[in-house]
Amino acid sequence: MPASTRRTFLKTAAAAIPASYAFAQSSKITTSKLDEKIYMLSGAGCNVLAFTGTDGVTLIDGGLAQNASALAEAVAALPNSAPVRTLFNTHWHPEQTGSNQPLGMAGATIIAQENTRLWLTQNITYPWNGQKFKKFPKIAQPNKTFYDKGALDSGIRYGYIPDAAHTDGDLYVYFPQQDILAVGDAAYGQGWPFMDWWTGGWIGGIVGGLQRIQSTANRDTRIVPAQGPLLSLADITAQADMYGTIFDRLNQMLNKGRGPSEAVEAKPAKEFEAKMGNSDEFIRSAFESQWAYLSPDA
Numbered sequence: 001m002p003a004s005t006r007r008t009f010l011k012t013a014a015a016a017i018p019a020s021y022a023f024a025q026s027s028k029i030t031t032s033k034l035d036e037k038i039y040m041l042s043g044a045g046c047n048v049l050a051f052t053g054t055d056g057v058t059l060i061d062g063g064l065a066q067n068a069s070a071l072a073e074a075v076a077a078l079p080n081s082a083p084v085r086t087l088f089n090t091h092w093h094p095e096q097t098g099s100n101q102p103l104g105m106a107g108a109t110i111i112a113q114e115n116t117r118l119w120l121t122q123n124i125t126y127p128w129n130g131q132k133f134k135k136f137p138k139i140a141q142p143n144k145t146f147y148d149k150g151a152l153d154s155g156i157r158y159g160y161i162p163d164a165a166h167t168d169g170d171l172y173v174y175f176p177q178q179d180i181l182a183v184g185d186a187a188y189g190q191g192w193p194f195m196d197w198w199t200g201g202w203i204g205g206i207v208g209g210l211q212r213i214q215s216t217a218n219r220d221t222r223i224v225p226a227q228g229p230l231l232s233l234a235d236i237t238a239q240a241d242m243y244g245t246i247f248d249r250l251n252q253m254l255n256k257g258r259g260p261s262e263a264v265e266a267k268p269a270k271e272f273e274a275k276m277g278n279s280d281e282f283i284r285s286a287f288e289s290q291w292a293y294l295s296p297d298a
Ligand SMILES: [Zn+2]
Pocket: 091, 093, 166, 185
């Protein structure tokens, strides 16, 4: 379903859904070395990967705008650092795109899946909490987009995660030499994921995205989510099983004509809460996401 028709439908479907997303405020950046050329920088709002290649630095995601200068300082302090020539946006969220403006002004290539660029060219208001996101000025928008996949001269490969796992513009970046796979928010490193069904994510997409990562990664691949610690293939498999179970249960409830509050009360993620925390907000939004994805065009 195109986003525009989905939005039209959701204008009537959107109930008051509690805000489920706390934006990180920290500007203290910590750096960990994953490889001679690849560092993970944490504390800017999301995990940022920096690849220090011979032709400049490539960044995967750019943190929140308020942390952009702290992040830039941390990148400049890396061994063999150089100007940032390439920035990937794994999706449009502010935690990923806060360095777009300064790096765009500095002439960097900003790579994103085309749907991510489209979201950044319009104002967005979340129906569940009224939160607003202003469209980006041209200089801060992705200036190199793709639909399916691509590769850089450095050997870095990237591609679309078309399942609508987190948004409808999720991408992965793979470093074949180092066997490191960055997946943005298509896999969550900690707690229940934020379910952004307004811009295309849905519970079935979480399952599909995880299965796609499962088939892309091997046993030794280090998988870098946007939030939380590194994941292994075993972690991804466990997540795919868990979300698959939850999806089946929610789908059954949907088919029986149940609503989001009934879904929350039924506790379909009960056995996972000891590890994952209270699931009520996630279940409510995951149920809503089924409406968003499966409803016929309104
Ligand atoms: Zn996100």
